[in-house]
Amino acid sequence: MIILLKMIQTQTYNVNQLFLSNELLKTFISKFWVESFARFILSRKDIHLLLLCKVQFTDSDMGYRTLADLRRVNFNDKELFTNYLIARLGI
Numbered sequence: 001m002i003i004l005l006k007m008i009q010t011q012t013y014n015v016n017q018l019f020l021s022n023e024l025l026k027t028f029i030s031k032f033w034v035e036s037f038a039r040f041i042l043s044r045k046d047i048h049l050l051l052l053c054k055v056q057f058t059d060s061d062m063g064y065r066t067l068a069d070l071r072r073v074n075f076n077d078k079e080l081f082t083n084y085l086i087a088r089l090g091i
Contacts, residue, residue: 011035016058022086029082037075048074053085 013028036049053067068088073081 009036020089025086025089026082029078029085033075033078046074048072051081 011032013031015024015028018024037047050070050072052070054064055067056064068085071081071084
């Protein structure tokens with residue numbers, strides 16, 4: 001069986017005035033994980049998402065910057081993805 005999903009979804013979290021730390025990053029990734037996998041997790045565990053993380057700077061001249069390459073993840077990859085982003089950010 002092949003399941004194809006055509007979907008592009010942007011999830012935004014406002015972290016203005018917050019100090020970016022490993023714990024803050026873990027909190028928002030956990031929140032994202034629950035929101036993103038919620039509709040799929042009841043039916044199947046082998047659903048994969050393609051994730052691209054970006055930040056938008058307060059200086060509009062800088063715009064958006066991608067934190068890491070596009071990653072394919074499944075529900076069980078949350079900790080691996082979190083550690084990957086933490087390593088990329090060097091927090």
